[in-house]
Amino acid sequence: MPELRYDPLQRRWVIIASDRDIRPSDLGPICKYDHIEVCPFCEGKEANTPPEVWAFRELGTIPNSPGWKVRVIPNKYPALKTEAEDKRKGIGYYDMINGVGAHEVIIETPQHKVSLAEFPPEQIKLVLLAYRERLRELYKDTRFKYVLIFKNYGKRAGASLAHSHSQLIATPIVPRNVIIKLAAAKKHYEEKERCLICDLIEQEDDTKTRVVLSENGFFAIAPYASRFPFEVFIAPIAHNYSFAEVTDEELERFSHFLKNILLRIKYVLNDQPFNYVLNTSPNIQAKPKFSEQWVTIKYDYHWHIEIIPRLIRIAGFEWGSGFYINPSIPEMAAQYLREAKIK
């Protein structure tokens, strides 16, 4: 029997249509690499990209030349632009803001043919370090209210180049889904003086059926109201509102954890395309819409990552309603991922 499940953080109902259960054996072809003559993300091709804004490099190497491990560049076709002014105006009933922001690409490795899950943990740590450093740097600019860090893996997930990379977009507003989560977390804190995500982790740890992995201070579940088959939610067990506040030691532990989860997904789902999104605190230095908004954020918000394998098509129902039909039972997905024999 199908059921509707409500996610208290996302404030969203999802239909779990269990009769249609997707099993990994139903899955189609694996994620293939496209090869292009000259990949602009490969080592030695630095001149083919805009100049780097950050890189982790061997001592003595110069910017925009070989010798880097991770390299961050502005997106050649940015959705938003740093050189714009934060100008706002009303147009009748509508509102407009200039397209101010930043759009960067994190090139995760100098090598063309290796995917994030296959990286050694120390390379994953450098990718996570790049995320943290760019977050810290961009949050110095108070025009930017939020920095969204995400990865599109595979063509069907929206990646236009095969070379392993993530992206970030700094926006002059806090995106709607983030506002919804912030409001849910704030309301919970006001009522209980506890963090909602801390509470959810504790409840999931008691229930066990949706836990994928709990190790090294990090926690991964198949969310109760997963929108998509094999969706995974990852958070640190220790409360922390912002990825910008993560220590080097936590990055080290998290690199092993993230690799473990990505390998499980890759193994169980036969290397299907996926997206992941890092959810963190908005820029609390930036003038918020209502200044009291960020007073409790250090206590009520909790950074996390959502991984969304791209196994099903989104159709008219989802666009029109904002709620989702998931043909897979989260408890089954968790079991597949938990029991995956990696390595």
Added chain:
Amino acid sequence: MPELRYDPLQRRWVIIASDRDIRPSDLGPICKYDHIEVCPFCEGKEANTPPEVWAFRELGTIPNSPGWKVRVIPNKYPALKTEAEDKRKGIGYYDMINGVGAHEVIIETPQHKVSLAEFPPEQIKLVLLAYRERLRELYKDTRFKYVLIFKNYGKRAGASLAHSHSQLIATPIVPRNVIIKLAAAKKHYEEKERCLICDLIEQEDDTKTRVVLSENGFFAIAPYASRFPFEVFIAPIAHNYSFAEVTDEELERFSHFLKNILLRIKYVLNDQPFNYVLNTSPNIQAKPKFSEQWVTIKYDYHWHIEIIPRLIRIAGFEWGSGFYINPSIPEMAAQYLREAKIK
């Protein structure tokens, strides 16, 4: 220069990344029909579907046999089921409702190889009649809070069968996107005692740049903050909160209007896949969450249809943020559609 635009009805920001403008000439292959040996939606194959719940038939023909023009059947693989009880419970911080609802397929024609845009207007009118009649019938069941009617055209838009059809899903909750719109419309009415959508239509009619067609009492625009390239918003000019209240005479006029719009989209976009969604009032007979909610709905809400051509992929940014990057300028899209030489 890109800009961020806010939609006052959807309460959502969209990035209009005009530098990447999509032009119809960029578009790929047209929408092809798959042919299967025995299509269960074809005339004469009625025994291959669940028994019909509604049909427009020639006098003297019997249910589940040939002689119909439009036929409505339960979905063979329903996302929600009518036989379930509306049972609700909390599970720790989570909430659950049994999967009660209805999931039906509207077979729009007995013929296999003709698409909705190509139908004669009188056949489109029968499809619209089916929508209205099912809405009226399902809203008699107070377990159903909302009926979402939508069409997936083409494989990439989520259609699994080529034979022209729409679907409806009756849900025991009002979907999140509908709640957001209802709240925006209600707030506008409380402030101004005017309908938000009536006001938007008037403003668009003054501005002209986003109007696609205004004819026979209906109005179509490329929305100011379109999420997707060539998105079209259609509404009746005369205020009406519910599609269930539409008269036969309005259906007649609307069938010509809808055909005109679908032909423009088909012509300009080279027959690409699309979704459309009918947005109408929730079931005001059903016990609402807050009973005062529907007091003004007849005055503040306004039914409409959103048509979403499926030209771009949705990636991590959109899933994580709930806001969208549209690589096409709505004013340009409106111009292409307005100037399309149909017939």
